[in-house]
Amino acid sequence: MSIRKIESYHLPLKQDYPEAKVDWKIDKQRAALLIHDMQDYFINFYGEESPLIQIVMHNISKLKAWCVQNDIPVYYTAQPAKQDYQDRALLNDMWGAGLTAYPEQADIVKQLAPTKHDLVLTKWRYSAFYRSDLEQLLKKEQRDQLIICGVYAHIGVLQTAAEAFMNGIKPFVIADSVADFSLKDHLFALQYVQRNLGVVHHVNQLVRS
Known part of the structure; x- marks a missing residue:
């Protein structure tokens, strides 16, 4: 019921997933960055010595630095340390108590800790838009593109990208700045984005622009 270790x-390469169906380009004046669920609880399942998560965190750091340099707003999602059973609802059936059983692991990982200039959104379900102000904040900032990184690619990252698309916000998922349960799950998420709702990029492709 809980997440296994x-x-x-190895992170996917460009040849591992299909070309996007759209030719959307990231516009620095229209984009925002979402760092999704990079809390100690979720990252600890990879283990301290995981090369995968170390590379992903390094890439997210690079991605965030590029966004800050280009005045692109940065948002985080984080599940609350405590949720009552009714509020957690069907997540109890799927994942058990999850983070609420380990409230001491609720912080964003130290390497990616938000600054006073960033906004942390409370995360209630897979999608970052559910019961949050994310859509309204993006509209206020006149941002209709969302760059998404973090964990887990085939769950919250993909659901957030899908809801962005359905709300008229173009999602861009950064292939080497997300992580998942397995390469198969990771590729599923990237393939789904490219085929149905957005564009997949790699971090170096973006920060060189």
Whole structure:
């Protein structure tokens, strides 16, 4: 019912997933960055010595630095340390108590800790838009593109990208700045984005622009 230890795997390459169906380009004046669920609890399943998560965190740091340099707003999601059973609802059936059983692991990982300039959104379900102000904040900032990184690719990252698309916000998932339970799950998420709702990029492709 809980998450099992996640084994390291090699990050996907561009040839591992199909070309996007759209030719959307990231516009620095229209984009925002979402760092998704990078809390100690979720990252601890990879283990302290995981090469995968170390590379992903390094890439997210690089991605965030590029966004800050280009005045692109940065948002985080974080599940609350405590949720009552009714509020957690069906997540109890799927994942058990989850983070609420380990409230001491609720912080964003130290390497990616938000600054006073960033906004942390409370996360209630897979999608970052559910019961949050994310859509309204993006509209206020006149941002209709969302760059997404973090964990887990085939769950919250993918659901957030799908809801962005359905709300008229173009999602861009950064292939080597997300992590998942396995390479198979990771590739599923990237393939789904490219085929149905957005564009997949790699961090170096973006920060060179």
